[in-house]
Amino acid sequence: MTAAVLPVVIGAFALAMLLAAWRLLRGPSLPDRILALDTLYIDSLALLVLVGVYRDTPLYFEAALVISMLGFVGTVVLSKYLMRGDIAE
Amino acid sequence: MAPMNALPIWLDALLAALLLAGAFFALVGSWGLVKLSGFLRRLHGPTKATTLGVGAVLIVSSAWFTFTRGSPSVHELLITLFLFLTAPVSAHLLVKAAMARDPSLRPEPPLTQTSKNPASASRETR
Numbered sequence: 562m563t564a565a566v567l568p569v570v571i572g573a574f575a576l577a578m579l580l581a582a583w584r585l586l587r588g589p590s591l592p593d594r595i596l597a598l599d600t601l602y603i604d605s606l607a608l609l610v611l612v613g614v615y616r617d618t619p620l621y622f623e624a625a626l627v628i629s630m631l632g633f634v635g636t637v638v639l640s641k642y643l644m645r646g647d648i649a650e
Numbered sequence: 651m652a653p654m655n656a657l658p659i660w661l662d663a664l665l666a667a668l669l670l671a672g673a674f675f676a677l678v679g680s681w682g683l684v685k686l687s688g689f690l691r692r693l694h695g696p697t698k699a700t701t702l703g704v705g706a707v708l709i710v711s712s713a714w715f716t717f718t719r720g721s722p723s724v725h726e727l728l729i730t731l732f733l734f735l736t737a738p739v740s741a742h743l744l745v746k747a748a749m750a751r752d753p754s755l756r757p758e759p760p761l762t763q764t765s766k767n768p769a770s771a772s773r774e775t776r
Contacts, residue, residue: 563657563714566666570707573673577680577700584683584692592689592748599740600683600696603733604676607704610711610726619715622725629729633736640743644750 567615574611578604595639602632657717665710672706675699689748690755697741705730 578601585597606625613621642648657665682695708726715723749755 562659562662562666563669563710566669570669570673573677574707577676580677580680580684581696590689590748591751592744593692595747596689596693596696596744597683599744600680600700603696603700603704603737604680606729606733607672607676607707610707610729614711614714617718619723619725622729626725626729626732629732629736633732633740636740637743640740640747643747644743 564615567611571608571611571615574604574608578608591643592640595636595643598639599632599636602628602635606632657714661713661717665713668706668710672703672710675703675706677703679703690745693741693744697737701733701737704733708733 581597581600581604585594585601588594588597606628609621609625609628613619613625638648676699679695679698679700682699683692686692686695708730712723712726
């Protein structure tokens with residue numbers, strides 16, 4: 562049952578990433594674009610975990626972990642840059 | 651693909667339901683990001699709904715590898731913990747950045763404290 566549902570769920574996450582990419586390209590303000598990037602990295606992390614379950618290999622954990630950490634750092638850095646016009650104060 | 655008889659049927663159904671719920675919440679989050687008007691409204695979708703959907707997917711992955719491999723798989727708990735710690739922080743920073751760029755997003759200050767002193771009240775209202 563899980564194996565039957567997995568392709569549907571992977572497709573749903575891909576669709577969610579497409580919607581976020583639309584907001585990234587469109588998004589009227591710069592914080593909108595940062596928010597879309599934030600959504601994109603979280604969705605891609607979930608997509609990696611799902612592919613790991615689908616192919617039954619634990620190799621994708623570390624990639625997902627690295628994406629979660631670097632994505633958070635990227636969001637923080639971009640927000641700080643918008644706030645202060647500088648990253649390292 | 652893993653052999654499907656490795657999982658008991660109730661766990662298989664539970665994991666499938668969790669996967670569908672996770673996909674639903676991720677879609678709701680991204681749809682809210684596209685559909686809602688105004689940055690502060692759009693912020694709700696990804697930071698809450700998508701985080702919940704990804705959390706459900708990580709629970710499914712942890713249970714799947716725990717039961718198909720026979721040994722506990724706790725890598726996903728690390729990602730879950732990190733994600734649930736960082737999502738509110740990044741949302742807070744995004745709101746601060748948006749308010750720094752556009753002060754009209756800032757809500758009206760309550761007038762009960764400043765109404766006694768007209769000078770400070772007029773200074774605090776934009």
